[in-house]
Amino acid sequence: MSLRFSDFVLDPGTHQLRRGEEERHLGPKAFELLELLLRHRPNVVTKEAIHDRLWPGTFVSGSTLATVVGEIRAALDDDAGRPRFLRTVHGVGYAFCGEAREEEPGEPAAAAGRLSYRLLFEDREIALRPGENLLGRVDEGVVWIESPSVSRRHARIRVEGGQAILEDLGSKNGTFWRGQRISAPVTLSDGDEIRLGKVSLTLRILPVDATTLTDQA
Secondary structure (H helix, E strand, C coil), X not given: CEEEECCEEEECCCCEEEECCEEECCCHHHHHHHHHHHHCCCCCEEHHHHHHXXXXXXXXXXXXXXXXXXXXXXXXXXXXXXXXXXXXXXXXXXXXXXXXXXXXXXXXHHHHXXXXXXXEECCEEEECXXXXXXXXXXXXXCEECCCCCCCCEXXXXXXXXXXXXEEECCCCCCEEECCEECCCCEECCCXXXXXXXXXEEEEEEEEHHHCCCCCCC
């Protein structure tokens, strides 16, 4: 049975981790560990239990497990300092801390893969449309952000191919993703914080059947 979390799907049957239409490579140990943590979510899986599962009867150093965890985080674009999926419980083990659901065998791929992209801004929830979504102080933008720190055409989010891609448009005060100013397009994940100048927004990526539209700018 596949496991869906945010815009990722872990499929043990095909031994694949996918984000939209893109396959994210994981080695055998990393794949097995991610599945283990998902199956036991939200509980912590101890380092001893992980060792017994991944390397039964074999001695491995602590750095080996850390390398496998790092491989998973890289595939999920997860930040150890601000984890969305993989939480470190120091001195104990690891836990999957995101929302996940199981998909029944034979569930239509198109229906299962339909996602809703939306921005949380102040007390509003703005649905993003397929294609370009302009952010700034312009009438044609998906949301008007009234702030002197935001340029007219500040940034855009492109929704395409099962992904949301953030791009700065030469703004004066910068576009920030996870606290870092970006100079090239970046692929967003559920829960990512975006900052335009001094204005913060949060991206949510949810299955269509789990969303309720509250605003359309």
